[in-house]
Amino acid sequence: MNSDWVDNIHDAIQRGEQSASITAENPTGARGAGGREASALGPGRKGRPCITLPAGETTELANIEGAGSIRHIWMTVATHTEAIGFVLRDLVLRMYWDDADTPAVEVPLGDFFCNGNGERALVTSDLVVVAPTGGMNAYFTMPFRDGARITVENQHPVDVGGLFYQIDFVRTPDPATVTDLRFHASWRRENPTTPGQDFTILETGQGQGAFLGTYLNIVALERYWYGEGEVKFFIDGDDPYPTICGTGVEDYFGGAWAFQDRLSSESEPEVLTFSAPYCGYPTFSTRDTSKQALYYTSMAPVHGMYRWHVQDPILFSENLRVTVQQIGQVGADIVERSDDVSAVAYWYHNAPATNRTPIASRELRRPR
Known part of the structure; x- marks a missing residue:
């Protein structure tokens, strides 16, 4: 155990901070209020472990008063209904800080946990963990200084049952000890992208902050290698060229040479997925296993990858723009491409989330 961790815990106790947790068994997170519902086994015996999300409605999961800090969120949900699959893209997760009307987080539930395209994938990283089977952390x-609120909107055509959740946080008695930076996350998609025009992962408003990372989901709509595009960071008004420019998609996400083992087979290279603390490529799929398909059918290759800037923060004092090029390779030639690209951006910002473009409609988020 790290001695700094012990010292930080000691300081938190001395400041009067208190641990709390919101679940279906304790919807308010109040002291001594958990597990009161009765079941067939009697009072306090697993009476309300989960909730149902009614179709077309927004359900409030947490409404916390005062100052504090959320430290961990765990969720799981039935990803297939009798109606149709893609539940993870049909549920929209939103978070509001300090009594704001505009969400600082607005992302499809699955994509927020690095499970894009409506499909599950195992993730083992420092900031996101998706464990068997569908336990999303x-x-x-x-x-936050003046309250926090978390909601889930069900845009699925039918009710979604079996949402289990736990939101662990610390209450802080002195709001002055809370940083000005607020956690943000947004989701963008272009399907298809325009050849020669870079895909924008994030474009912030004015203010100071730090880019924490991204989850990128690419459905390859053209043949051959898709990932020669460079990830670029335009910091504090960079124009037309960025301060930070990578060397390729798989390079930015910690891999190399197209995530392929060219020596594994004489006929076809093996695509190697991986999941590590700060970067990973957990998703590679060419088969549709959702209920959208009558049978397990072939489909355009789906790629999902994440990168966390914990050890190598991207700091900005005025604004930040993050882009990725859609460039591929055919033989020895690099070429412009057009693919189905979506991304979640995670960042901290000292400005409120105002005038943000609302998330795309369900029809524009679904795999096509």
Whole structure:
């Protein structure tokens, strides 16, 4: 155990901070209020472990008063209904800080936990862990001074049952000890992208902050290698060229040479997925296993990858723009491409989330 961790815990106790947790068994997170519902086994015996999300409605999961910091969120949900699949893209997760009307987080539930395209994938990283089977964990620190609210909107055509959740946080008696930075996350998609025009992962408003990372989901709509595009960071008004420019998609996400083992087979290279603390490529799929398909059918290759800037923060004092090129390779030639690209951006910002473009409609988020 790290001695700094013990010292930080000691300081938190001395400041009067208190641990709390919101679940279906304790919807308010109040002291001594958990597990009161009765079941067939009697009072306090697993009476309300989960909730149902009614179709077309927004359900409030948490409404916290005062100051504090969310430290961990765990969720799981039935990803297939009798109606149709893609539940993970049909549920929209939103988070509001300090009594704001505009969400600082607005992302499809699955994509927030690095499970894009409506499909599950195992993830083992420092900030997001998706464990068997569909246990989705987020370890982002989410501070607030004047309240926090978390909702899930069900845009699925039918009710979605079996949402289990736990939101672990710390109450802080002194709001002055809370940082000005607020956690943000947004989702963008272009299907298809325009050849020669870079895909924008994030474009912030004015203010100071830090880019925490991204989850990128690419459905390859053209043949051959898709990932020669460079990830670029335009910091504090960079124009037309960025301060930070990578060397390729798989390079930015910690891999190399197209994520392929060219020596594994004489006929076809093996695509190697991986999941590590700060970068990973957990998703590679060419078969549709959702209920959208009558049978397990072939489909355009789906790629999902994440990168966390914990050890190598991207700091900005005025604004930040993050883009990725859609460039591929055919033989020895690099070429412009057009693919189905979506991304979640995670960042901290000292400005409120105002005038943000609302998330795309369900029809524009679904795999096509």
